[in-house]
Amino acid sequence: MADLHFLANPARFRRLSQRLLPSLSFATVLMLAFGLYLALIQSPPDYQQGDTVRIMFVHVPSAWIAMGGYGLLAALGASLLIWRHPLAALMARAAAPVGAGFCAVCLLTGSLWGRPMWGAYWVWDARLTSMLLLFFLYLGHIALSRAYDEPERGDRAAAILALVGVINLPIIKFSVDWWNTLHQPASVARLGGPSIHTSILVPLLWMAVTLLLLFVLLVLLRTDTEIDRRRLENAEQQA
Amino acid sequence: MSNHAVFVMSAYLVALVILGGLLISSLAARNRVRRELAARGLERSREQRAKAS
Amino acid sequence: MSGFASLIARDLRLVWRRPGDVAVVLAFFIVATTLFPLGIGPEANVLARIAAGVLWCAALFAALLSLDRLFAADLEDGTLDLLLLAPWPLELAALAKCAAHWIVTGLPLAALAPVLGVAFGLEPDVLLALAATLLVGTPTLSLIGGLAAALTLGARKSGALLALLALPLCVPTLIFGTGAVEALATGGDFGAHLAVLGALALVALATTPWAIAAALRQAGE
Numbered sequence: 384m385a386d387l388h389f390l391a392n393p394a395r396f397r398r399l400s401q402r403l404l405p406s407l408s409f410a411t412v413l414m415l416a417f418g419l420y421l422a423l424i425q426s427p428p429d430y431q432q433g434d435t436v437r438i439m440f441v442h443v444p445s446a447w448i449a450m451g452g453y454g455l456l457a458a459l460g461a462s463l464l465i466w467r468h469p470l471a472a473l474m475a476r477a478a479a480p481v482g483a484g485f486c487a488v489c490l491l492t493g494s495l496w497g498r499p500m501w502g503a504y505w506v507w508d509a510r511l512t513s514m515l516l517l518f519f520l521y522l523g524h525i526a527l528s529r530a531y532d533e534p535e536r537g538d539r540a541a542a543i544l545a546l547v548g549v550i551n552l553p554i555i556k557f558s559v560d561w562w563n564t565l566h567q568p569a570s571v572a573r574l575g576g577p578s579i580h581t582s583i584l585v586p587l588l589w590m591a592v593t594l595l596l597l598f599v600l601l602v603l604l605r606t607d608t609e610i611d612r613r614r615l616e617n618a619e620q621q622a
Numbered sequence: 623m624s625n626h627a628v629f630v631m632s633a634y635l636v637a638l639v640i641l642g643g644l645l646i647s648s649l650a651a652r653n654r655v656r657r658e659l660a661a662r663g664l665e666r667s668r669e670q671r672a673k674a675s
Numbered sequence: 676m677s678g679f680a681s682l683i684a685r686d687l688r689l690v691w692r693r694p695g696d697v698a699v700v701l702a703f704f705i706v707a708t709t710l711f712p713l714g715i716g717p718e719a720n721v722l723a724r725i726a727a728g729v730l731w732c733a734a735l736f737a738a739l740l741s742l743d744r745l746f747a748a749d750l751e752d753g754t755l756d757l758l759l760l761a762p763w764p765l766e767l768a769a770l771a772k773c774a775a776h777w778i779v780t781g782l783p784l785a786a787l788a789p790v791l792g793v794a795f796g797l798e799p800d801v802l803l804a805l806a807a808t809l810l811v812g813t814p815t816l817s818l819i820g821g822l823a824a825a826l827t828l829g830a831r832k833s834g835a836l837l838a839l840l841a842l843p844l845c846v847p848t849l850i851f852g853t854g855a856v857e858a859l860a861t862g863g864d865f866g867a868h869l870a871v872l873g874a875l876a877l878v879a880l881a882t883t884p885w886a887i888a889a890a891l892r893q894a895g896e
Binding site: 419423435437438441442480481484485487488491492496498499594597601604605607608611612614615619 | 626627630632633634637640641643644645649651652656659
Binding site for chain 3: 558
């Protein structure tokens with residue numbers, strides 16, 4: 384009986400993703416090619432930061448996607464807990480590592496940006512530290528969802544965690560901001576980050592859309608796999 | 623590019639490795655699970671045909 | 676309401692029979708705190724500078740230690756099933772469990788910390804501030820920890836996973852707890868920090884019991 388309910392939505396999703404994935408991949412590759420051209424060649428060096436502004440074209444979109452990704456996990460979690468939507472659990476399982484990956488990209492590119500800008504590979508500034516905590520929240524979600532022999536139990540526990548986490552994120556952000564102003568070292572005058580000129584707005588937004596497409600692509604791909612994996616597990620249990 | 627080129631290149635390389643790695647591992651996992659599902663699916667229908675006959 | 680009190684009383688009675696459980700947590704707190712001067716060096720001004728942070732972090736770890744047994748024991752002996760079937764709200768039961776945890780863990784830690792603070796060369800008013808921040812902050816830790824314990828009930832590697840889940844969520848409490856003590860020492864606004872700590876506790880109080888109850892229901896299925 385569980386099998387029938389399970390098959391209803393995922394089959395529809397499977398048809399949707401079969402249609403979307405090829406064109407999505409094509410679009411992503413094209414956008415990436417042009418985006419890299421914009422970011423690395425066409426856009427001029429910033430008068431303040433020089434060429435290191437180019438790192439921002441990867442760093443900032445990754446930050447947006449990492450944060451949005453966690454919001455997605457929370458939305459999927461709510462969908463699972465309130466409406467028992469079986470696809471929500473599978474998509475959350477698929478999306479969490481992708482969001483964590485973008486979070487890691489954000490942290491590492493931020494570190495590489497910090498070295499020429501502030502002289503250190505890591506500074507405990509508010510945004511990087513908040514992003515690091517977000518990374519830990521992702522790790523927790525990934526670990527919790529896979530910590531049970533029964534995957535459904537893990538899915539539901541992780542769903543609760545995602546909802547709790549998304550409520551906590553503004554609180555964490557606020558307190559880290561506060562902590563940073565308390566302890567702001569005198570030598571680092573303005574960690575405010577770059578101001579957005581129009582010359583860097585276009586590559587930034589282009590790369591943002593490109594990376595968003597990549598995120599969607601990865602999540603659709605991995606959700607397909609999770610559907611198959613769950614079918615495999617159900618089959619093994621019945622055997 | 624100025625002497626900060628190494629940082630810019632490293633940053634893009636890091637992004638490539640992580641996101642590219644995610645893509646490759648996602649594709650590999652999908653193919654692995656599909657193969658296993660196909661093998662098992664075939665096994666099961668063979669059993670069912672055997673039971674039916 | 677009496678169900679709430681009797682559930683707390685039951686937990687306290689269980690701890691009373693095995694005082695070693697509480698003693699171990701406090702012993703860990705003392706040992707962990709001692710490691711820092713040993714690792715960093717006995718310079719008085721350095722120690723005074725790091726004292727609030729060290730004591731708060733050590734209290735945080737100590738509070739987490741006893742958490743994975745919070746619901747596990749009840750799962751094993753069938754109490755959890757009774758609570759799930761009982762007529763009163765599971766949320767109240769969850770709150771009672773966290774309250775009991777705070778009484779046997781947070782409260783002693785808040786009392787012990789100023790004693791250890793003397794070893795870090797803190798002034799009496801700072802010691803008092805430290806105790807006050809722990810008093811107001813540890814209930815939040817018990818609530819968040821209780822949630823992590825409920826989420827990891829029956830999971831593999833639940834101890835480490837519990838810490839991984841709880842610690843990021845405890846960061847705001849940690850920041851304002853230590854910030855408050857530091858504010859007092861440097862002439863900042865202690866009251867404001869303490870108020871934020873209180874607000875965090877209220878937010879935790881208003882949200883975690885429902886999340887814990889949801890998690891316990893998953894565990895019971």
